[in-house]
Amino acid sequence: MNTYDKNETLVLHADKEWSEKEGTASPAIYYSATFMAKDAAEFAEMANTPRHSKYYTRYGNPVHDRVIEIMADLEGTETALVTGSGMGAISTTLLALLQAGDHVVAQTRHYMGTAKILDEMLTKFGIEVTVVEQTDVQEFEKAIRPNTKLIIIETPANPTLIVTDLEAVASLAKQHDILVMADNTFASPLNQRPHDYGVDIIVHSATKYLGGHHDIVAGVVCTSNELAEKIWNVHTAIGSVLSPMDAWLLLRGLRTFPIRMERINENALALAMFLEGQEMVEEVFYPGLESHPQHELAKSQMNGYGAVIAFSVKGGYKETQKFVSSLNLTQHAVSLGGVESLVVHTAAMWEGALNEEQMKTAGIPANFVRFSVGLEHIEDLKKDVLQALQEV
Template identity: 75%
Template sequence: MVDKNINKETVVLHADGEWKQKEGTVAPAIYYTATFSANDPTEFAEMAGTPRHGNYYTRYGNPVHDRVISIMAELEGTETALVSSSGMGAIATTLLSLVSAGDHVIAQTRHYMSTTKIMDEMLPRFGVETTVVEQADVKNFEEAIRPNTKLIMIETPVNPTLVVTDIEAVVEFAKKHGILVVADNTFASPINQRPHDFGVDVIVHSATKYLGGHHDITAGVICTSNELAEKIWDTHTSLGSVLSPMDAWLLLRGLRTLPVRMERINENALRLAKFLEQLPQIENVYYPGLESHPQHGIAKKQMKGFGAVIAFAIKGDYAATQRFVSSLKLTTNAVSLGGVESLAVHTASMWEGALNEEQMKTAGIPVNFVRFSVGLEHIEDLKADVLQALKSI
């Protein structure tokens, strides 16, 4: 635990200080081993019986995992954290750990597509009912509560439409009814938003995005209390969503620069969003940092920055939108977000393979929608790239 007055730029460099002292190295070591030895049977029994032991078996834990956990817990303000091999590994493990047959879950109409599929298709198979509500009006969550409601799942800002959910309001009535709240904080990052500060019980991340920051790993993080972590870890070890030591090391390296990357990304994205609003070829721009965003006031209340992702609609059809994305030169046509390079996708092309027509409609994804993840390029170069690509429509 580091001094609570220390800034995040320092946290990401020093929250794992005890491991630095143990190893005696400036750069962290990579413990590329599946299993660890014990000196005697007594020590082995202690290792085998300790949840989340970092030196027993890498499916249970690993010293590199421990270093990531120490930093992520500090960044999110939770007691501890867990790591997994993907963001969906983190989400699925959390949900399957905290609900049982006969329970009821409240979710949003807009979630990341794989989260939507868990709510619509997986949980009902195990006897868990799910109600989805329009998250822009927080009263919808409270009206959906039943006597057997066990958990509320929120995601804010939402992928890909950037609708904002009022975290504090959801938590306030959830606590009245003894309901757990899980928040997907991927689109914000712990630099821009800390859901635990508003009382959220579990925060999940796709660490593939901002936390890793270089489009070179797939990873997930779960930040929570020690009590809930042990419950989730028990499911985690059974499901086997294990983060490899190498990917954990790359995630650790990415975390070192997270605050400085987010500062530039936040600045670039806000400037590009304002630029897009002025272009006649653009129909609508959705970015929480814009005053035109319907939940801008809520975003300002709970966020310190607004992230990389801008959603906007081209004045054109499905084919025109595809041409625009394909014509970008500096910005790569690829999934994911939050890395050093800018990425863009035609959202309908990406999501239609995973969601059916009704799910696409519920998620609010029109055919002319673009999801643009702003990177660290110079803002004037990004503007020029957008302008030249717009000529294709």
């Protein structure tokens, strides 16, 4: 692992050994499914070396390795893996570490894809799941059984921005020899490092902040060498492979990640404060606001609070739909953490994926908006939001 004082330097130089070997200022793209060996002995070595970067791209690729170097350093873990999507990272990790008869403790609010895996997929394999209120660490403790193998958390949670106490959950898990996996997508490794608090596995949808330009779908798992090899063995069987081109685009996105994140944090906090002062806004949820019920916890484990603001528009479904439709500057699209601001009417987005009970559990009312703040000038964002609120 490389050590740099500042993340801006880390993302540019953590993979410099590859640059020196390739002799290029810009990283090479190894767009090859398979790699040649010079003789039978070398082929045998390549075939039998886990995570070899020049054997077969489902197993690894030099561009993957460059991303891995940077991501492991950013999260402070021994190593990392890349996958074809954030859900690929989550599902592969769960299948690698769990088996029939195991028990998982999960929090109430998760990304809808994760929630569906917990509700529907794991039970098919004989794995039990207990869902608890994530704001109360005692609820995690009460749910632990002799066969509990994993606690899975997400903080801040999508889309409600509820915060989970990383240190308390990790400490509890260590007492019972249980692994902890944290989805760090909504925070990013610049705003929060779960491994510093004892979390064993950190997953990301690299589609979001890490890529940063809404042009790739990718996932990352950051963990120890031992766990990474277990996950990699399942990964090669399932085949959630990140293409060399998407890995290269992710690598390019990482180069500007710290600079983008600094601006996004500033913009989002300013817009959240602006929204709190608007008559047509019922409530604003953003961990950086003092009004957030877990602001002190967020401040203790986060360096910044990210792009996503959740808020409720006065009225109901129709009023919220009118507000979202009246925005001119902000793009109407899913995802988050990119250079452009994005907005979704959360109830409209998820009503087809989650049933009524799941929507209720996820805390998604009809007038809920999820706004991902980008790099536009803050005054332009405020102006656009204001005119849209006036249309309601």
